[in-house]
Amino acid sequence: MSDHEEPQPEVSESELIRVRREKLDRIVALGFDAYPTKADVDTTIAEVVTTYGGKTGEELEAANITVKIAGRIMTVREFGKAAFLVLSEKTARIQVYCRMDTLPEREWALFKNLDAGDWVEVAGTLFRTKTNELSVKAAHLGFLVKALRPLPSKWHGLTDVEQRYRQRYVDLIVNDGVKSTFETRARIVRYIRNYFDGHGFIEVETPMMQPIASGAAARPFQTHHNALDIDLFLRIAPELYLKRLIVGGLSRVYEINRNFRNEGISTQHNPEFTMLEFYEAYADYNDLIARTEELLSGLAGEVCGEKIQFRGNEISFARPFARFTMKEAIAHFGSIDIASLNDRAALQKHLAERGGRDESDLVKMNEGKLIAELFEAVAEQHLINPTFITDFPTEVSPLSKQRKDDPSYVERFELYIGGMEVANAFSELNDADEQDRRFRQQLGERERGDDEAMQMDEDYVNALEYGMPPTAGEGIGIDRLTMILTDSPSIRDVILFPLMRPIREP
Numbered sequence: 001m002s003d004h005e006e007p008q009p010e011v012s013e014s015e016l017i018r019v020r021r022e023k024l025d026r027i028v029a030l031g032f033d034a035y036p037t038k039a040d041v042d043t044t045i046a047e048v049v050t051t052y053g054g055k056t057g058e059e060l061e062a063a064n065i066t067v068k069i070a071g072r073i074m075t076v077r078e079f080g081k082a083a084f085l086v087l088s089e090k091t092a093r094i095q096v097y098c099r100m101d102t103l104p105e106r107e108w109a110l111f112k113n114l115d116a117g118d119w120v121e122v123a124g125t126l127f128r129t130k131t132n133e134l135s136v137k138a139a140h141l142g143f144l145v146k147a148l149r150p151l152p153s154k155w156h157g158l159t160d161v162e163q164r165y166r167q168r169y170v171d172l173i174v175n176d177g178v179k180s181t182f183e184t185r186a187r188i189v190r191y192i193r194n195y196f197d198g199h200g201f202i203e204v205e206t207p208m209m210q211p212i213a214s215g216a217a218a219r220p221f222q223t224h225h226n227a228l229d230i231d232l233f234l235r236i237a238p239e240l241y242l243k244r245l246i247v248g249g250l251s252r253v254y255e256i257n258r259n260f261r262n263e264g265i266s267t268q269h270n271p272e273f274t275m276l277e278f279y280e281a282y283a284d285y286n287d288l289i290a291r292t293e294e295l296l297s298g299l300a301g302e303v304c305g306e307k308i309q310f311r312g313n314e315i316s317f318a319r320p321f322a323r324f325t326m327k328e329a330i331a332h333f334g335s336i337d338i339a340s341l342n343d344r345a346a347l348q349k350h351l352a353e354r355g356g357r358d359e360s361d362l363v364k365m366n367e368g369k370l371i372a373e374l375f376e377a378v379a380e381q382h383l384i385n386p387t388f389i390t391d392f393p394t395e396v397s398p399l400s401k402q403r404k405d406d407p408s409y410v411e412r413f414e415l416y417i418g419g420m421e422v423a424n425a426f427s428e429l430n431d432a433d434e435q436d437r438r439f440r441q442q443l444g445e446r447e448r449g450d451d452e453a454m455q456m457d458e459d460y461v462n463a464l465e466y467g468m469p470p471t472a473g474e475g476i477g478i479d480r481l482t483m484i485l486t487d488s489p490s491i492r493d494v495i496l497f498p499l500m501r502p503i504r505e506p
Contacts, residue, residue, distance in 0.1 A: 016150045023113040024146040030106050030113075032143040039070040039121045039144055046092035048126070049134065057128035067136060069094070070121040070144060072173065073114060074151075083111060084135075087122065091176045091183070095135040096122050107141040117147025117173070165492050166500055178493075184303060185482045185494055189256060191299050192276055192478075201252040201278060206241035208234060208258065214457045215239035215399075218261040221271075234260035239399065239473065240460045242279050243428060247468045254278035256478065267490040268420055268480065270498050279473040284401075284427040285411045288472045289388055292415060292423060293319045296386065296481075303485050310418045310484050313384045321415070322383075325391035326375050334378030341371060354378050364448060368393025368408075383416035392426075398438040398454055400426035415476075418484045425474030432464035 028034050048067055052060065071087030071094070081100040086093055100108045114120065123140035152174055164171040164178075171178050193203065211230065213220035215237030223232050238257050245253050256276050263269060280287070300306060300317035307316050324332065331338035334354065340346040347370040348362045355377035362370065371393050383389075392412040394402055400410035412426035429435050439461070445453035482494040492498040 013150070017148055020115060020146060020148050020150070023115065024148070026113050027110060027143055027146065030109055032110060034146070036142075036144060040068055040123070040142065041070045041121060042068040044092070045069050045071050045087060045089040045094050048094060048136075049092050052126055053134055057132070060126045060128060063126075065126045066124065067126060068121065068123045069136065070119065072147075073116055073118050073120060075116055076114060085114075085120070085122075087120070088173075088176075091179045095129070095133055096124070096138050097127075097129070097135050098138045098141060103138060103141055110141055110143055114143075115147060115150070117149070117151045119144035119147075162500070165498050166503075168496055181482075181486045181488060181494060182496060184486050185478075187303055188299065188482055188485060189478065191302055192295070192476075193256065195295055195298070196252075196254045196278060199252075201254045201280075202250060204242070204245060204250070204253050204255055206235075206238040206255060206257070208260075210235050210241075212455050212457045214454050214460070215241075216259075216261075217396075217453065219263055221260050221262045236261050237275070237475065238277055239475070240457055242277055243468060243471065243473065244460065244463045246279050246281055246428075246471050247463045247466055251281035251469075252279070265499065267492075270479065270491050270495055272499060273491070273495070274478040276476040276478055277473065279428070279471055281469045281471045283472040284470065285390075285413055285425055285472050288425045288474050289321075289323075289413060292425070292474065292476075293321055293386075296415075300485065308485060308487070310384075310487050311489060313418070315385055315418060315484065317386060321386040321388055323388040323390065324379075326371060326389055326393075327391065329379040329383075329389055330371070330375050332379070333382045334374070336378070341374075344370070347371065347374065350374055351377065366395045368395025368397075372396045380416060380421070381419040383419060386415060386417045388413045388415055395441075397426065398442050399429055399435075401429045401431075402434075417481075420480050420484075421477075422480050422484070423474055423476040425472065428468070428471040428473050430464060430468040430471065432461050435464055436461045 024034060048069060052065065069087065071089040073085050074088045074093065075086045077084045083098045085096040085098065087096055098108070098111055103111070121142040121144055122136055122138050124136040124138040127135055127137050129135050152170065197203070209223070209225070209232040211232060213233035213236050215235070216239065218236040220233040220236050223234065224230070225232055236259055238255050242253055242255060254276065256274065258272060259275050260272050262271065265271065297306065297317045297319050300308065306318055307314055309315070327338055327341050330336055330341060334350070336350060340350070344367055347367060348359070351357050351362060351370055351374045352359060355373055357373070365373070375389070390413045391409045392400070394400070394408055394410050397410040397412050400412045403409050403411055410426060414421050415423035429438070439454065439456045442454040443456055446455070479491050479494050482488070483491060486494065488494050
């Protein structure tokens, strides 16, 4: 037996490429098109495996099933005048049995010049080998394209994490689990879209280049439009445009959108990310708590079952989800007297001890900001099962409606799963005068050095003056949700092409 394996690791990549180019020349000399226009197929490898994977060898032989398939060669094993190829397509694989005496001479010569990574088409009959493996007995072998670069070693694979992100195309070739993750991501988005379409929402698109960066507390990316000679920002959120649509009479809208924030990169943050945002007229944030539970419990059950594993923790999406006010969560998880959270000096002391903040930073913060940062420092990482956090300070919620019984807090919740914020929602502020005041408060925060504070959007205030009915809105992070449902440790594992620092020559 001999394998069409790559030479030993000490052979340079340039030499491996040279050998493969020589093989391509020989394939072309045999009369094959180096880059044919199409493949002659009538099914997929996945369909073959799904349809016939449960049939016995006797059943396959009696049925005499012929198929035409195409795929990438993952391994080649040669036994003199016979050989086995393993073909891959998406996450499905199938074995192909080739014999010199059953293939035309030219096609057997083609086989002798094939390598792992090449794409071929195969026509033949399904059978089971002596080891009971579903296989195709090839009557025809066609050439589709030569992989001029060798695949990573079958023993070591593509294990360098940064290289996997930079060369996602190679990662997808050799790691079926990666393909499965992105197929799951597509199912998640499809389920979400079907859910909202089925509940009377319409899908819309809003500008990705905006004259004002607003709708969230974040640093924007800035660009310039030459023809109009104006500065523009890549959107940090579509929120204010979606609420303009509520003003216009579109009472239920949603957008699955890309947002851009000029901030740090971590296992939970990528500068370009995907959000679901939806807005529902005549509803408040309590209605969205119920809708969020319905959406996510149904989604989890559809994709991977009600209970899943994430970073070694079992997570249950059974309803109802847990619920704390922000102060309750701080007191519970931080072992802090809840009464002390009403005292600014105590807040600063707690945050200096638990959050690692300098005293000079703390004196600049309003009390709402102190409470929110203390929550992040002591409680957030403990929220593993789906948990709603409510009662946010008004100072950190410039677009939310205040509670009637206590205007220092707003009707807002964030949903945490796996120690991460996954969703943010609130009863929308629809008082144009109060919204104007909140924007001006944010401008004051910017002047005091908070470059994440929102900018004034006078047109949005103008829109509210036309009247926006009672409305609740929510944003859900698709990337983080996918991390949880696929047990992926980093956001880069669920983004096909995450932003990477360029490789600079030494």
